[in-house]
Structure formats: structure tokens, C-alpha cells
Amino acid sequence: MTTTASIWTLHFHSSSFPIPILSSEVRFRRYLEFACNCKNCTSRSTLRKFIVRAVSSDDDKRLRDEVIVNNSSKDNAAKTQQNPVAMFQESISSLPLLVFKTGKYSGVSFTVGLCIVATLLIIVVKGYAARKSRHNRPGSVADLVRRGQLRSDRRGISTPLKYEDPFNNPMVKVSKSNSSVEMCGKVYRLAPVTLTEEEQSVHQKRRSRAYQWKRPTMFLKEGESVPPDVDPDTVRWIPANHPFATTSSDIDEDLAQNNVYQKHGVPFRIQAEHEALQRKLEALQNEQKLNKLVIDPAAARDFERPLKSHLKSGDQVEQSTSNPKSSPNPPKSDRAHNSCEQTNL
Amino acid sequence: MISLQPLANLKPASLYFHRFSSKPRTKFKPITIHSLLQYNRKPQLAGDTPRVVVITSGKGGVGKTTTTANIGLSLARLGFSVVAIDADVGLRNLDLLLGLENRVNYTVVEVLNGDCRLDQALVRDKRWSNFELLCISKPRSKLPLGFGGKALIWLVEALKAREEGAPDFIIIDCPAGIDAGFITAITPANEAVLVTTPDITSLRDADRVTGLLECDGIRDIKMIVNRVRTDMIKGEDMMSVLDVQEMLGLPLLGVIPEDTEVIRSTNRGHPLVLNKPPAIAGLAFEQAAWRLVEQDSMKAVMMEEEPKKRGFFSFFGG
Ligand SMILES: Nc1ncnc2c1ncn2[C@@H]1O[C@H](COP(=O)(O)OP(=O)(O)O)[C@@H](O)[C@H]1O
Ligand SMILES: [Mg+2]
Numbered sequence: 021m022t023t024t025a026s027i028w029t030l031h032f033h034s035s036s037f038p039i040p041i042l043s044s045e046v047r048f049r050r051y052l053e054f055a056c057n058c059k060n061c062t063s064r065s066t067l068r069k070f071i072v073r074a075v076s077s078d079d080d081k082r083l084r085d086e087v088i089v090n091n092s093s094k095d096n097a098a099k100t101q102q103n104p105v106a107m108f109q110e111s112i113s114s115l116p117l118l119v120f121k122t123g124k125y126s127g128v129s130f131t132v133g134l135c136i137v138a139t140l141l142i143i144v145v146k147g148y149a150a151r152k153s154r155h156n157r158p159g160s161v162a163d164l165v166r167r168g169q170l171r172s173d174r175r176g177i178s179t180p181l182k183y184e185d186p187f188n189n190p191m192v193k194v195s196k197s198n199s200s201v202e203m204c205g206k207v208y209r210l211a212p213v214t215l216t217e218e219e220q221s222v223h224q225k226r227r228s229r230a231y232q233w234k235r236p237t238m239f240l241k242e243g244e245s246v247p248p249d250v251d252p253d254t255v256r257w258i259p260a261n262h263p264f265a266t267t268s269s270d271i272d273e274d275l276a277q278n279n280v281y282q283k284h285g286v287p288f289r290i291q292a293e294h295e296a297l298q299r300k301l302e303a304l305q306n307e308q309k310l311n312k313l314v315i316d317p318a319a320a321r322d323f324e325r326p327l328k329s330h331l332k333s334g335d336q337v338e339q340s341t342s343n344p345k346s347s348p349n350p351p352k353s354d355r356a357h358n359s360c361e362q363t364n365l
Numbered sequence: 366m367i368s369l370q371p372l373a374n375l376k377p378a379s380l381y382f383h384r385f386s387s388k389p390r391t392k393f394k395p396i397t398i399h400s401l402l403q404y405n406r407k408p409q410l411a412g413d414t415p416r417v418v419v420i421t422s423g424k425g426g427v428g429k430t431t432t433t434a435n436i437g438l439s440l441a442r443l444g445f446s447v448v449a450i451d452a453d454v455g456l457r458n459l460d461l462l463l464g465l466e467n468r469v470n471y472t473v474v475e476v477l478n479g480d481c482r483l484d485q486a487l488v489r490d491k492r493w494s495n496f497e498l499l500c501i502s503k504p505r506s507k508l509p510l511g512f513g514g515k516a517l518i519w520l521v522e523a524l525k526a527r528e529e530g531a532p533d534f535i536i537i538d539c540p541a542g543i544d545a546g547f548i549t550a551i552t553p554a555n556e557a558v559l560v561t562t563p564d565i566t567s568l569r570d571a572d573r574v575t576g577l578l579e580c581d582g583i584r585d586i587k588m589i590v591n592r593v594r595t596d597m598i599k600g601e602d603m604m605s606v607l608d609v610q611e612m613l614g615l616p617l618l619g620v621i622p623e624d625t626e627v628i629r630s631t632n633r634g635h636p637l638v639l640n641k642p643p644a645i646a647g648l649a650f651e652q653a654a655w656r657l658v659e660q661d662s663m664k665a666v667m668m669e670e671e672p673k674k675r676g677f678f679s680f681f682g683g
Pocket of ligand 1: 426428429541624
């Protein structure tokens with residue numbers, strides 16, 4: 021039934037209006053379900069019977085009206101129009117006329133035709149508007165494109181909104197009796213929370229019995245032996261090929277801690293690299309003085325890495341040179357900086 | 366095998382499932398509800414700052430990262446300074462949710478190695494400048510576990526000693542599981558937010574994780590029940606929030622409805638709580654943040670939707 025109806029609507033749209041309104045049709049069909057009585061639907065019979073059902077958007081109390089229209093080619097013009105709903109149904113009920121009588125359309129009421137056109141226009145415009153709004157709705161895939169996570173440049177780009185005032189939220193309304201709350205236009209029933217302190221501590225006791233746990237303080241690779249002064253319960257074994265974690269570290273703990281606490285100046289590793297670079301430069305200069313050679317390719321390759329990291333952290337070095345008071349050892353970093361500039365030239 | 370059953374006869378039958386479909390637990394009586402938010406004032410910050418909160422769950426994919434992003438930005442919007450730490454070592458995606466993925470150049474691993482200073486690794490959000498993000502590691506680098514937990518404690522200390530003052534909140538997005546990453550993430554925390562969904566697998570993990578947190582001395586644990594569908598609760602196809610509470614015995618920080626806007630906001634890199642008009646899940650996150658500030662818990666929960674009428678002609682008007 022539904023499938024035939026959809027086929028019918030499709031046919032109807034494409035035959036009468038050559039406008040691409042497929043997306044509007046989906047909306048359209050949500051509200052109006054055309055049911056075509058198929059036995060009588062053979063296109064040559066003059067007496068056709070259409071059941072038009074208008075379904076309101078209200079989820080709960082669906083207003084269902086089934087109007088059976090006896091379409092005997094003359095009688096449909098004179099219909100009493102008591103209310104807008106009836107008028108709407110009326111206009112819909114007359115839709116089939118347009119389809120089946122396109123050939124011999126002659127004298128049927130012009131106003132009915134106008135009505136049809138108006139209705140269709142509204143539907144088309146609404147569908148178009150809906151599609152348009154879907155296009156620049158925030159949070160669509162278009163945003164992934166904008167952020168470079170998805171590749172497709174044909175998609176639209178939307179601007180993010182800011183929600184300004186956190187202290188005035190009209191979206192939450194609590195009923196007077198505190199028994200329900202309205203959020204985003206939906207009303208929810210409220211139920212009081214009954215958890216007591218007692219119940220909470222009962223659960224805590226249950227858990228402390230069920231899960232006895234000592235925080236692991238020692239992380240060891242599988243195969244390593246447990247140091248003598250360590251409680252084996254607090255050892256966590258990490259597989260050697262663990263994808264995210266390693267038990268070893270090439271930097272010792274105190275140094276790492278100092279690195280975290282460092283507030284100003286050149287970070288430790290950068291500093292060390294600058295110094296190494298500087299030593300190499302000096303060595304190179306001496307060498308050049310001695311035998312006036314151009315830079316030998318092996319040494320040049322050695323410079324590449326420190327230089328790159330220097331470029332990345334250029335602002336840090338500038339920072340440290342601009343306020344030498346806070347820098348732990350300004351002359352060194354200054355020198356490093358200068359020597360780097362030399363190489364850049 | 367550890368299960369969720371209660372101690373022998375302390376509270377018989379309190380955890381069994383049949384209850385939630387058999388007994389009408391909430392006979393509805395008009396009761397005064399206090400927890401409703403007063404939106405016309407700033408929430409009162411309770412407790413000592415910085416408040417170090419770990420957001421954890423046990424099970425993956427229940428919404429820890431979503432919660433961290435939304436609560437973090439909510440707190441920033443309410444005027445508190447926030448540092449969010451993405452401690453999800455291997456599967457970091459807090460930066461994506463916040464839309465800050467292109468600005469993460471340095472992580473804690475680089476700080477530890479001395480490749481950069483801590484202030485260079487903090488990424489300041491442009492929308493709310495009192496919100497900063499700190500990632501633990503880049504996807505391809507490995508965190509040295511030898512001092513993973515200690516490193517987080519150093520970080521908290523360093524943040525306390527900052528020139529611009531200690532942040533009000535340090536929020537840690539914990540990885541799933543109870544592995545080394547979990548142990549690392551909970552190390553500096555004094556309080557925890559447990560995220561769970563109303564299904565039995567997630568609840569069992571949540572109970573376990575709560576047990577571990579309690580063993581570790583974190584006593585202030587509140588829960589957020591995420592992805593709640595009031596329509597399914599009404600049809601008794603889903604545990605209600607009160608059922609969840611009965612099983613875990615934890616105070617409620619928030620109840621977040623299932624909301625398609627969550628996915629859209631992830632696509633945008635624009636957390637839900639910044640939406641205008643706000644989505645329903647965003648409002649719920651905002652309220653949870655509010656309670657977190659005041660160390661409050663929920664006194665009433667939303668149960669089911671009461672239909673609201675809409676006119677026939679909303680089709681034309683809307
Ligand atoms: N309230 C919600 N409604 C709908 N989807 C949600 C909700 N909360 C989380 N999700 C979705 O669940 C998925 C996992 O969330 P995430 O925060 O990454 O979980 P975790 O960090 O715990 O692994 C995400 O795709 C997110 O969009
Ligand atoms: Mg996550």
C-alpha cells in the first residue's frame with residue numbers, strides 16, 4: 021500500500037511539475053499519506069476512488085481523517101468548506117484530478133487549480149528551505165571538512181556559534197509543584213533521589229571487600245626481576261611491545277622533574293642541542309681556517325637536526341634572549357643564538 | 366569472580382534486576398526538590414583549589430572524553446580557570462572534541478624530555494581563554510611509565526606554582542580500562558567523576574573502578590549517567606537512573622540524555638555546552654558542571670517525557 025502510494029506520488033510530481041522536489045517529498049509524505057485504492061486505480065476508468073488521509077504532526081493524538089472522494093469528474097467543485105482542515109483535505113483530494121485529467125482539462129474550477137498550485141509551492145519552498153538549513157546546520161560533516169579531517173571541498177562551511185550568557189538560561193523551566201521540568205520544549209517528570217548516607221556506606225563496604233587493591237608503584241617489563249625491597253603486589257608488568265607505554269626512559273627522574281618545573285628560559289634539551297651545535301661549529305671553523313675547505317657533506321648533515329629543532333623553537337630562543345634576567349644562563353644561550361644566526365646566513 | 370552482589374544479608378535483593386521491572390519504586394509524592402539550578406547567580410566554589418578531578422569509567426566509549434570537554438568548558442564559561450589534561454595515552458581525542466587538534470604541538474612527554482617548557486605545552490582555548498588543554502603524549506610517542514604517575518603530580522605542583530595563579534580545576538580525562546594508564550591518570554586526583562551508561566556491562570566496570578578508586582584513597586566519587594533514553598525507561602527497556610544508583614550507591618552529579626547533537630558537536634570540534642540554542646545534553650552537562658563546582662549532587666532525576674501538544678499547522682509554520 022505504502023509503496024504504491026509512494027510510486028504514485030513520485031509519478032505525480034514528475035508528471036505535473038518538472039521541478040526537482042524529491043527532498044520535499046519526503047517531508048510531504050510524512051504528513052500526508054496517500055492511499056490509493058488500487059483496484060479502482062486502473063487509469064482508464066472514469067470513476068476513481070481516492071482515500072486521502074491527513075495526519076497531523078502531533079505524535080500523540082493523531083488527527084486522522086479519512087476522506088473518500090468520489091471523483092466522478094463533476095461533483096468535486098461544490099464542497100462546503102467549514103474549517104481549514106477540511107479545506108486542506110479538499111485541496112489534496114482534488115490533486116489526482118490534475119494528474120489524470122491533464123489531457124482533457126477544460127472547465128473545472130480555476131480556483132481549485134490555484135489552490136493546488138499554492139499548496140505545492142508551499143511544500144516545495146518548505147522542502148527547499150529545510151534542505152538549505154540542513155546544509156549550514158552546525159555540526160554537520162562540513163565541519164569535519166573545515167577542520168581538515170575530511171577531504172571534500174565541495175561542502176559548505178558554517179560558522180560556530182557562541183552561547184554568551186551562562187547565567188540566563190531560558191531553556192529550563194521547573195513547574196510550580198517541582199514535579200516536572202521543561203527542557204528544550206519537552207516536559208519531563210521528576211522523581212526524587214532516595215539514596216541515603218547509610219546505603220552509600222554499605223556499598224563502600226561491599227566494594228572494599230570485593231576489590232582489594234594496592235596501587236602499583238613499580239612498572240617492570242616482562243622478564244625483568246623484582247627488586248628485593250619491592251612488594252610484589254605493587255608491581256605492574258608491562259609487555260615489552262606495549263603500544264603506548266614504556267618502562268624505560270632515557271632521562272632520569274630528577275631531570276624530568278626539573279623540566280616540568282622550569283618556568284622560563286630555554287628548555288633543557290634545546291639548550292643541550294644548541295651547545296652541541298656550537299661546539300661543532302667552532303670545530304668546523306677551526307678546520308676551515310686550517311685547510312680552507314668548503315663544508316664537508318657529513319658535517320652538514322649533522323647540523324640539520326639541531327637546526328630544524330631550532331627553527332621550531334625559534335620563539336623560545338627569542339624569549340630567552342629578550343629577558344636575560346629570567347634565563348638561567350643568558351650568555352650561553354645568547355652565544356648559541358648568535359652562532360645559529362651565522363649558520364642561517 | 367567479582368560480581369555486583371551485595372554483602373550477604375545487609376540489603377537483600379537490592380541489586381537484582383527483576384526489581385526494576387517489578388516494583389513501582391517511585392510512588393510519586395510531591396516532595397520539595399532543592400537541587401534545581403538557579404541560573405541567575407554564579408555557583409559557589411566549594412573545596413580547596415586546584416580541585417583535581419579525574420573523569421573515569423572503566424569501560425570505553427561511555428562518554429568520558431565528551432564529559433571532560435563539556436564539563437571543562439562549562440566550568441570555564443562559569444568563570445573558573447580550568448586545565449584539562451588528556452591522560453588517554455594511546456587513544457587521545459580530547460583535542461578533537463575541543464577542536465584544538467591543530468594547536469597541539471607539544472605534550473607532557475616533550476616537557477619531561479626538556480624539549481619544551483610546560484607553559485608551551487598548554488593549549489589555550491580561543492573561545493574561553495580560561496580553559497587550557499594539556500595532552501600527555503603524541504599518538505606515536507610512548508609515555509615512560511617509570512614516573513608516569515609522578516609526572517602528573519609534578520604537573521599539578523607546577524600548575525599550582527604558576528605566576529598567574531593556580532587553576533581552579535584540573536580535569537583529567539582517564540583512559541579506559543584499569544591498566545597502567547588508569548593508574549597514572551588517577552594518581553594526582555582528589556575526587557572522581559564516574560561516567561557510566563545504564564547498561565549492565567558498563568555498570569560492572571564502573572563498580573570495579575569505584576572500588577579501585579576507594580582503595581586508592583579517593584573518597585569523593587560522584588557519577589554521571591550518560592546516554593539515558595527516557596522513552597526506553599518508560600517502556601522498561603532500560604534501567605532508570607535510580608536503578609543505576611541503587612546498584613552503585615553513588616551520589617549523582619548528572620544525568621545526560623542520549624542526544625544526536627553530541628555527534629554533531631564532535632564533528633564541529635565545538636562542545637555541546639557552547640551551542641546556541643543549547644541542546645538538551647548540553648544543558649545537562651552544564652548542570653553537572655554547576656553541581657561539581659558546589660560539590661552538590663542531584664536530588665531529583667528526570668524520569669520520562671510527558672508529551673507536549675503541537676498544533677496541526679506547525680507543519681506550515683515551523
Ligand atoms: N549523551 C550522548 N548521546 C549520544 N552520543 C553520545 C553521548 N555521549 C557520548 N556519545 C558518543 O559516544 C562515543 C564515545 O564517547 P567518548 O566520550 O569518546 O567516550 P570515552 O572517552 O569514554 O571512550 C562518541 O562517539 C560520542 O559521540
Ligand atoms: Mg576517551
